[in-house]
Amino acid sequence: MDLALLETPVPVVELDIVERNLRRMQDYCDRAGIALRPHIKTHKIPSLAHRQIELGARGITCQKLGEAEVMADAGIDDILISYPIVGQGKALRLAALARRATMRVSLDNPVALATVSEAGRIGGEIGVLVEFDSGNGRTGVTSVEEVLTLARAARDTDGVRFDGLMNYPVNARTGEILRELLPRLEAEGLKPAIISGGGTPQAFRTHEMAPVTELRVGTYIYNDRMTVAAGHASWEDCAYTVHVTVISRPRPELAIVDAGSKVFSSDPMPAGTGEGHGYFPAYPQAKLAKMSEEHGMVDLSACGERPQIGERLRVIPNHVCPVSNLHDRLAFTKGGVFQGFGAIAARGRSQ
Ligand SMILES: Cc1ncc(COP(=O)(O)O)c(C=O)c1O
Incomplete structure (x- = not known):
């Protein structure tokens, strides 16, 4: 037609540009030694998520359980939900996801930890990333002590595994916080396996700003006026x-x-x-x-x-x-x- x-x-999406944008970000991550875990909240289309994985992404990020359910239905089996999950109904849905995919969830409070623990005890162990704030003023604990408290709690809670840290967006403050935080975590045997950072606008500077091991970027697939x-x-x-x-x-x-x-x-x-x-x-x-x-x-x-x-x-x-x-x-x-x-x-x- x-x-x-x-x-x-x-809405019209030009696939040649999508392909170029995906390859550019994957190349950056490969060169910087950072795993790419694209955020699918931008496109919400399983075939595009599959293409991101084919090109080298480690798995995907979702913001909501409903997005993760659609992606798991489409066969994607490694999902981070970068959003605190709170409440019993959500625990049951997260448990159902954990039965069919490797699930991780970021959180910044003990109530969300209890929800993920319930899900993990029912559906299989779930990885926890403790979210810290670097100035965004949204979710994320605001002190090193709070990160340590939650990391210890995750280590000591059934159904979950402490996998590491999460931050959005990565900026210079992220690096400062990590320089203080990482030795403290390591001293307690809580070295993070994953440090997950995100945000398209500064994505290509991630390696200069902070020792992030995984990059969650969404908008880069399409780009926009911002x-x-x-x-x-x-x-x-x-x-x-x-x-x-x-x-x-x-x-x-x-x-x-x-x-x-x-x-x-x-x-x-x-x-x-x-x-x-x-x-x-x-x-x-x-x-x-x-x-x-x-x-x-x-x-x-x-x-x-x-x-x-x-x-x-x-x-x-x-x-x-x-x-x-x-x-x-x-x-x-x-x-x-x-x-x-x-x-x-x-x-x-x-x-
Ligand atoms: C928690 C989180 N991670 C990653 C992203 C991805 O950001 P961007 O679309 O700028 O790549 C967002 C965007 O809102 C986010 O909220």
Whole structure:
């Protein structure tokens, strides 16, 4: 089918760029002596996870049990969930996963440890990575003493095994913390088998920042406006674009496209890195300034050339991961030629 005949809005993924992005990251990891464990929250598609493993990835990372279930159903048998799992229902689901895959979970508190212990006692031993915070202000313990306490607890708890440490995103502070922490752990016989770090924007500097042994990166498979702004990638490395149509031109400086926040999500760019909700390669000065659910308001005031009603536009989203999560399927292309649709099998699996 001619790509121009696909109804819009439609996400389109160029597989030649995906392949290049995957190989580039795998090559980096191989050269740096770091194991690659891609985060599938970006694509949520089992065939792409399998390709990552074929190219050398050690296993995958998921954020939620629901994503891990989809990937295990597709035959992937080595999974890290980089998110604390809390509650009895979740313990039973984690136990079921542990029966059919090597499972690891990161956590930062004793309640999550108790959940993983329950799962491990039912389904088979589960590896624990203790998460520490290096300034993100999200999950992760905030002192070396707390890491030690949780590591000891993991060592002494049934159903789990202390496997190491987890941090996101890796930065200079990660290195400082590890320099203090590692001798303390080793002194107690708790040398981490795995130090798992993550984040695409600084991925190629990981080896300079901290002695990470495994890298969890997600966005690198597609790239987006944020990874371009961070200097990780160029526009030519962006594999995922949303094709939209101009449906109205109410004023000379305004175009309305057939996609709003239900297509693009609403993630803004980090302060100082760009305005609006996406980048139009054919109209670099156009700004997706406002969105309602199904309307995108494109400010054309800075554009010389302006798109007409009926014209199709390609948009590179600010942050591609939540955009993936909003669609049931996407179109794959190779060299710009339509190859078929792919189901985004793990989309919406937020539990
Ligand atoms: C815990 C964790 N690890 C890894 C990643 C991967 O980050 P990126 O998509 O920048 O590669 C994320 C992203 O949100 C994350 O939350």
